[in-house]
Amino acid sequence: MVTLDAKVPDGPIQDKWDNHKFSVKLVNPANKRKFDVIVVGTGLAGASAAASLAELGYNVKVFTFHDSPRRAHSIAAQGGINGAKNYRNDGDSVYRLFYDTVKGGDYRSREANVYRLAQVSVDIIDQCAAQGVPFAREYGGLLANRSFGGAQVSRTFYARGQTGQQLLLGAYQALAGQIAAGKVTLYNRSDVLDIVTKDGEARGIVVRDMLTGQVHAHSAHAVVLATGGYGNVYYLSTNAMASNVTAAWRAHRKGALFANPCYSQIHPTCIPASDEFQSKLTLMSESLRNDGRIWVPRDHDETRAVADIPEEDRYYYLEEKYPAFGNLVPRDVASRNAKTVVDEGRGVGPLKNGVYLDFAAAIARDGEQAVRERYGNLFQMYERITGEDPYTVPMRIYPAIHYTMGGLWVDYNLMTTVPGLYALGESNFSDHGANRLGASALMQGLADGYFVLPYTIGDYLAPKLGEAALSTDDPAFTDAIRAVDDRTRRWTSKQGGTHGVEYYHRELGKIVWEYCGMARSEAGLEKALSEIPALREEFRKNVKVLGSPDGINTMLEKVNRVDDFMEFAELKARDALHRTESCGGHFREESQTEEGEALRDDENFAYVGAWEWNGDDQAQTLHKEPLHFENVALTQRSYK
């Protein structure tokens, strides 16, 4: 029987982390080399954790399916990273960042974790600057900041539009130093396909070498997953093509509870899909909404060219509905309203699947040069992808999935319900509640890797001093290797098949987007719960996988991932169905205010919903971790 013990330390919120750091067990510096730690994933969380653990003296093995650790999808983050430095003297503080994050998460995150995140945010900026991250600077040489995502203070640090890339290079370079020092062993092009447990504890992983197809095992005293989110369950998202839920899902099947899988975040300013073969969606910085006006034609059957549509026939729906915030309403509100007008048939573009983001007023007011200086690179990116010039024709935008707040349930130490198995960054659930604030994903990944796990992992390891890691000859490993090898070979040994794996992934994405996307309803989710298992069955029977399992086989890599998404999608829909309230990125049509805003039900749903796997033919069991708000009062958001 699983019990959810969050292990939140006692005491006032300001003192919890300090008290905890003092009370956790330590591994003596000379003994750290006696422990092996596996880190899966080399994004911000994984690379920073692996480098930091190695610096402390642990033996680290790090795994990535990329050719180089530097390619993890953290690299694509554009905007910035929050840090409660208060360098701008504008009233920011650790407490304010904590408060904003809890409120922004729509009161579905764990207060103690969020407070710690805000506390270490200042150390992250110091650490990254010391590594040589080329943050933007003022002429005086000090760090520049901007306000981001509607925050009322300027606490976001950035490196042009490439903050994720620069922070990842910092962590990757620290990792490279440890690889050169022999403290980290890197396994690239390695697909982690299972987590190995024995006597209830994590002992290692099973890996498929993507070059040779060989399946083998690695053993360690602890296993750290930093494997990102599950956004690609939607097929079209702003995630990279290979981002997947496999390692987290396999951990779930081995006993790790999966928390809040229904939470996913939609970003309002993405470029709409142009055809069926669209492989991914591209996000453009939200800053565009500062000067762009969002509208659609009032007439559903509008056929005139944009320039010929007079003002009175244009529906500036955000400005009309939310006069105070206008085009700057939060991400979820902007996204849902775009969906509403497109669903009404007012969409623009050849597929009628977007809304206009129009800069004509800004160009008339400030001049084209001023607009070019502010957004030149974004306009260029838009033109490259669509072939349209946004200086003369309004941009077309539509929301897309780009972050997932749910993930493996972890306690205050970032340990999952499987002892010895940790989850970091986007792969855990803990800090963003039901909605993540802008510039907070990079902060959380690096907080977990640089400043949380290196302290907390000792608490688990210290009592194991003198114990060897489990031999990979143990049946726990050999059985797991055989199971993974059988599963992998089953796909290629099947004869026939109707469609390739892309087809099934696309079909799955359509179901999840339609019924478990921006707006969800009981009837829709019930439909998803009947369609997903049917599609999964057809997929398993009819998917066509060509080529050999003994070597590079990109179809085979993908089919394992889609297979896990097929199972995960069902849990996601089940979680969305059970949570009959709306909160943050989870909008239940049955639960909205008179103005159409998300309406929480704090009496019945102020908890983390964590699901336990019970086997292939059994429904998962829901466990609840009640959330206590002792520092931030629960209020209803309003943007009128």
Add this chain to the structure above:
Amino acid sequence: MSKMLNLKLKIWRQSGPYAQGAFLDVDANDIPEDASFLEMLDIVNERLIADDVEPITFGHDCREGICGTCGVMINGQAHGPEKATTTCQLHMRKFNDGDEIVVEPWKATSFPVLKDLMVDRRAFDRIVEAGGYISAPTGTAPDANEIPIPKEVADSSMDAAACIGCGACVAACPNSAAQLFTSAKLHHLNVMPQGQPERWKRTEAMVETMEDFFGSCTNHGECHEACPKEIPLDFIAFMNRDYVRSKVKNRSLASQ
């Protein structure tokens, strides 16, 4: 609906690092001009799969021009004809109906072909491991504003740090040299105050590791032309200067 193109592709196929490769001729008809180059390959692959032919293997991931995973030779040009653009951001509207397009992997001995269009670029990681970092173990950092850095210096560092490590510079070079990549990595750190203590050791080690793997630079400048991030050529001059100085500096540092 977007306009459709009919294309004649010649795509390099090679089953493994030591296998004999050959061009596959494909009539790629009805390709939407709004598709990216990699989406065009996706479409070709779906059709190959329908005909029970194994799809073409190519490296790719973010598809927004930042991860550096993708990259093929398109009609002999690394990342194709559009300036400052990765393969994933190149769109088919840059081609004409009826075009013949030759698609090959990066061609360089240090980037061996793994399969079809996918190559092994681990040599780049070895160069970084040789010294492409600032030793600042977690927890040791002073306050971030303790060291002011002139904006011009930070901007110049950022110009170099924009490198995505795709390898187009090596692929475009007649000598398969990696000077542009290595100099970008060096410039990113060597101009920053934090990078000074290890500057000379870093430069000597990275340049010499580069030379273990790659050819020599003869100033063709093809690397810069192919670079999707337009890394400036003069970083190579900075690197050469620092390398010469490192030979003296490293010895005088040791004798202090």
